[in-house]
Amino acid sequence: QVQLQESGPGLVKPSQTLSLTCTVSSGSISGGAYYWNWIRQNPGKGLEWIGYIYYSGSTYYNPSLETRVAISIDTSKNQFSLRLSSVTAADTAVYYCARGPTRYYYDSWGQGTLVTVSS
């Protein structure tokens, strides 16, 4: 059964760039037609889909975030990553990585990592 694990700083200063990595284990990130997603959850806005990267490298982002978001994939390390620039307190949330068997929904999730934006 595939497992996903987020990693990265838990504290980011305002205006800086948030960077997180998701490591996929018990399965190849390029071994199937899966979509690799980032989703966040905060008390104010609930669950919010950020974007996905396909195993081929193509990406699609939430239009509300697309000017600040970049998702990349490193098949040699079985990882994919999120970069969110110019962060504010509104970006404080638990960030999840998740696998989608299609581009639309998510059947495996990481445990989540809390990122706080504060000076």
Next chain:
Amino acid sequence: EIVLTQSPATLSLSPGERATLSCGASQTVSSSYLAWYQQKPGLAPRLLVYGASSRATGIPDRFSGSGSGTDFTLTISRLEPEDFAVYYCQQYAGSPWTFGQGSKVEIK
């Protein structure tokens, strides 16, 4: 953006009872592109249903999804102790994919 409104916000029931959760969409969710997730405190959401009515792998048959258009329902036929949690609907008919605000099923 399609807005999903879930009701009730909180449902207080006893084990063995039937739970009916609603998810209303601000626009038609075409092709029943709707999923349901369960989330317990401190854990990630778990996929229960996709395509409005198809159960995900390993999900017990006491969970069932139904509906079309703008009105969808998740039914838990007989609540087990492990079913007390928060439930979210998610639409993927229109970008961006969006989630409802959640319905909490708590022990009465």
